[in-house]
Amino acid sequence: MIGFATLENSGFLFNIYIGILLAGLIGIVIISERLKPYLSALVVLLISFITSVLAIKGISSNGLEFFIPGGSFIGDIPLRIDALSAWFMLIINLTVTTGVLYGIGYLRAYKPIKSVITLHWVLLVLFQSSMLWVCMVQNSIAFLIAWEIMSLSSLFLVLFDHTDSKVIKAGINYMVQMHLSVAFLTVAFIWVYFKTGTFDFKGIGTYFGSNANLWLFVVFFLGFGLKAGFMGLHSWLPHAHPAAPSHVSGIMSGVIVKMGIYGIFRVITFLKADYILLGEIVLTFSVLTGLFGIMNAAVHRDFKKMLAYCTIENIGIIGIGIGVGLIGLGRGQNVLIFLGFGGALLHVLNHSLFKSLLFYSAGSVYQQTHTRDMNQLGGLIKKMPQTALLFLIGALAIGGIPPFNGFISEFLIYSGLLAGIQSVDIAQTTLMVVSVAGMSIIGGISVFAFTKTFGTIFLGSARTELHHEPREVSNIMLVPQYLIVLVMLSIAFFSGYFIDVILTILNGVFNVNMEVENIDFLRYSLVLQHISLYSFLFFAGIGLLFFIRRAITRKREITYNSTWGCGYTAPTSRMQYSGKSFTKPLSKLFNFVLIEKKNFNELKNNEIFPVSRKYSSSYLDFWEHWLINPAIKYLGLFIDLFKFFQNGRIQAYVLYGIVFILIVFIGTVFNLLH
């Protein structure tokens, strides 16, 4: 790595990267089917290595910049790798690497046709590169192209199981929403172009310097927010994640939604004014996003859908950090910038780790049981102990529970909110206190949601007879998950190193001199060191107590018997508390957000004797039910008014053509169109 890093010319490294990418793509197509997964993994690893070297150079040298020729239309495309891009690039590389390793094992269970498998691996490699480009490219047109490649490649990765109509439907939903996102971004970039005359991202800064900041930021926020899955813009997530194969959903939830966060961060770096207002908007919106996401996560029985909603919750937490940071920029308080943006950036990394871990272990469950309905499962901890342990670690970490990494970033964000309480503005004080309360509810429901999911899937005894006995998954699927756990623990116990990197990013990107108030950062990094130490002692204490317990109880008499049935002597496994019954009190309380749809036939007056009947219930998404579906319905009704154009008569279609040509002709002659 050092050998590379001393090379002066980063463009040279970039050329090597492009070479590997092209050779890899061709190689994956022509190589024999058995070797395709391994070659793809190799290509992903090589690309990860080279681009990570570039990224590390970007962090250490305060930003790289080079240009690649983009033809006469776009001109030279600037590639800039500053610390912000680098941070996201490293996250992408880490997640895609574990994803591709896990995917090798995961896809072994499938025996689809050859072309699908080839397409899958080609797209996976392309997917990684497109995300890397999104982080590097700083020209609007090239950025949109990379963005589009990213969306389309992930779309086709989602459509892996293309014979299932539900998957196709989820794919179309995803495609439409991603193009809405592109539409917003295009509008925003064109707006900047007309005001400043440049496609370079620097133009955004020029624009913000001389115009109102609010509205352009809102348009960008809508565009990137669709990708990130902020509330109201989120409705693709709960459909696309369950439909995709698990390693793809792990990568998508781990990093593709973070590209939206990257975009928001990138726009924030160009902002010049209105920080406080924007911060308050983002903060409020994010608290609501977090609450909405985790409430929905708590009630759903499809465990991949549950994880998708949980992603929305974590986007909310990241957004809270961003809001705090923005308010810090407005107030010129570096501590707030550090705690807010720093917490958000660290949470981006943390979430990409534990969410991909959760998706992978959930995918292992799906691979073995072929169901995503947790109420059909139970007792898997005995059949798949390692997967259960990995899921448990992920669940603890995502709840922000201390010995794990989630706590570190949530602690930073909490500290940011608490530091922000001290304000002359009473509105900000109140907002911060309410946000603290909101975060605590999010944390509480998160414990609720994950105890339910873990308990229902892995604990108790099996609720239904499965087609075949589930077994522990292969090592190639377990190793990447252990790798993730290792990185997670390193963040939990050596947080100081990561905080240093984040400080470099904030110093380089936000042009705030973080050295001035050094004493504050020192204080917080000391606190984090303490937390790491205490977490470690906590672990040790638990171990010691467990050891004592073992030593004492070894001499005692131990008997095994069936679970205490409270006097009932013929229990069956169907009588266990299910996930649905676990969350019923919560969903009843929040029935104004969590809309339950029940399907059953009402009992009639004259029906005395019981016959077999069906009952099913599911939860509808609030925004989809009240906003998106009605909007689409009325749009459809409106467009139906113009149906008479499409009447199936060729003569009429020819007439339309003639009318159009005539309009163009007359328009040109009389110069009307100009």
Added chain:
Amino acid sequence: MLSLVLILIASFFFTGIIIRTKSISSGRKGPGIFQPVKDVWRLFKKGSVYSETTSFVFQIAPVIYFSSVVMAILVVPFGSTKGIISFDGDFIFFAYVLALGKFFSIISAMDTGSSFEGMGASREALYSMFAEPAFFILMGSFALLTGHTSFFEIFSTLHLGSYITYALGIMATFVLVMIAMIENSRMPIDDPKTHLELTMVHEVMILDNSGFDLGLILSTGYLKFAMYGTLIANLYIGELSLLYAIPAFFFIQFAFAVSVGIIESFMARYRMSHNPQFIFALSSVSLLIFLGVLLVLGKFV
């Protein structure tokens, strides 16, 4: 260090006093004050029965539950002496460490595959979730008032400004007492003496625990009570010298235990479906404290 020792001492007699109060108010003599501790000691010496359905989660959960409360106790200060652990924002650590214990006690209940224990688990998870915002708004308000974010600094500087903060302290006492009742599954929320599994919260979760594990869980409950009692005592002790602070501490713990006993004797448990509303209403008391803090700081002008 001092707080740890004091909490340990208080936990020895706390539950005994509650039971004694209940006995006296119902016209009985009742067991000795150290009976709960003797119960735990007896349990430690007993063998165990495990359900065949359970896994390793059931074995480690009591240990983690106990350790999490001990860890939380280490954070709690005593007047002008720090807890063993003290840093900015340590009350977040406090709340989240307790959440770890709760997480494990919930999943250990689900590990038995029982139709009743999951019910208790669901309720416990729901109620403690609702109690969180009350605690965080309370601590956030005190952070605003004092300008500090660690337990020690908040409690030791709480009353430096004016005496009106004692009024806030009384409201905070109410919130903390109620949180303690929720976290320990005591009367207005849960009836520890009920005999019907359907109406239990905490008791039904530990139906299958026995022997050493049950002893650990019970002693965790005693520690938790003493811990919240210490938080309440801290609201008043402030900068008092140890000579007065320690008797004050024991008096407050005693008063707390007696009032818990009296509440349990003269109140019925709320309807299960009304519990969440009641707990959520606690947050509004916390919001009142927040408004009070804004008034004290003169932000409303």
